[in-house]
Amino acid sequence: MVERKRIDVPDLVLEYETRIILLAQGIEGHDEDIAEKRDIIDKNPELYPAKRWSSYAPHLEFLSEQFDDFEIVEDVSKINEILSKHKVNGFNSIRKAGIYKSEKQKVKFVIVSVVSKRDYKKALETEGIHVIYAGHSRYGRGACFDTYKGLHKKEGEQWGTGTGDDNGLYRLGYQYVPISAGDVEKHKYFFYPIPVEEDAPPRDGKHPFSRHPHARGPLGKIRLPLEIQHLVHPSIESSSDTYYGFKKGPEDHILVKAGWDGTVNKPNDLGATDLKCLVFCHFGCSSAVHYWDIVRRKEYKGWERPKPPTEKYAYFTKVPTDKRVTNWWLYYILSYDKKNNGEPWWDSLQWAKKKANQKLHRIGEAYNIIY
């Protein structure tokens, strides 16, 4: 009998795999806003030592400083052309893109920055892509957008529900969320407090909780400061101008109607979104406590990662967050040094999480990214 000759199969997958990362930059998180804050940071080196803060920079510029071959593309038609080759179409607020080929991973990364709420939702519904939100959490109400050019405007409805599909909140929070009264006064948008004339939101003992984890204690009654009484949404009435809330430190926190499903922002909420992306990253403030349950648990959206972990990857932040988290996350996504084309993304994502956390810890921040 002739013994069959064993053939060693070499790495046949020589082609680069293209991975698209949609970077949704929230309100006050556009490149111009980051550059403005960078300027303040640079002028205050005692408060913001360069060693710790040098990575606070517009995301794609940061990456182009780290990688010699990182190419920034500003021509939107060219970006659309690249995206359409991968059947990713229809984004209306593209600002720029970054392209990087990792020789070791055999992966070509295309990172596209967008700024509208519509594009964020579209990204979440796009199969097989990596979506990162970098912006405010609005105290746990969701992701928040505006499509301005230049610097953000400090006041207006774009900080709340918004005036259309492109700005304001994309909601993914608990039904009731505590917000600081100072936030309403600062940004001057309509909000939805719960009048004491109505029943208090229930104090549930188990999932699904209606109240945010930071609002599950006893509630008090708060008379709104005069400055924000006119900002209560007209659909809400309280003869006493008194609403449920609590005092935290020196500040009043008011419980407001928020939610993730069937919200005032529908269809721009998680409930009305068919999550098809492969990776969901919410790097806004303490997003884990605000949204982890909502996105992951079956009592809410139930976007659970399967075993083995081949899809539905999600990452959040544990403590107040700034742009450095997104920058180091992207840096390590691109720096992963093993063959990665045609492979599940899990190993490279977990490696990036570990390395980014270690980096943040080294520059005096907390281990921040969590899945």
Next chain:
Amino acid sequence: MDEDYLLFDWNNIPGEDSSKLIDHLQKCFKIDWLEQAEIEKSEDCQKITLTDGKKTITLKLEAQNKVVLELGKEEQYEYDFVKDDAKTLNVYNKEVLLKLKELDSKDDEGLEKLAINIVEMSMADSRTIINSIHSDDEDESSKSKAVLQSTGEIMLIPLLQSLCPDVPEDYVWDMVTIVDMQIENRVRIANALEVMLEDKRDLKMPVQVPDAEETHIPRRVCDEAFRMLRQLLAFEEGEMDQFFNIDAFLNLSDEEKDAEIDRIRTSKKWISLTEQF
């Protein structure tokens, strides 16, 4: 010798490698006058001197392939040299601290390589002992086991890496030893945390960007100790359950947190752990 730690060719100084030497000294010792320094080599080529007329740094070739750097009378550092041929005498960085100083803080690859290097060096002797614990020579095996048990946790990782399931009895003996070491470590860490639980000092919270929406929840040393203790002991909690429980704890008032710390210290689990101290 690892080419990553090659500094310069002794025979090219003064000359084309002078800048490499100066660059190394500046990175490691932050000496500002080196840019203008005069570099000379003694006639017998055994000594290099750098001077600005007032201050002097010397490097000398010594026995056993050593180069000694003298920075004043007290401060000395050693390097290795390798004479590759009649023309080349390569000097290599040998000391861990100087290797570290040479690296840029952004050089992740270099830092990782140094870490691997340190682990390899520190584990070399451990591996030699571990290779003997199941030796056919009973005397050698017994002595190696004694050393292993006395050395403790420094052997844990090399022992774990050398686990071999071929002989069931050896396999189990090794794993029992590993688990013992790990338990001992856990008790030591818990012991240190027990002390930290008494420490009520406030921690300085990280500085945030201007106009940050949310601020860090203030923490004390004892709060962090409590958090770490939960990580160490609460096996039944998944990562996210643990996160939510700790978040709830940190949102309590100091008085409520103190009461919670007292509660855990009187819990069965904690008492049984502290009994091992």
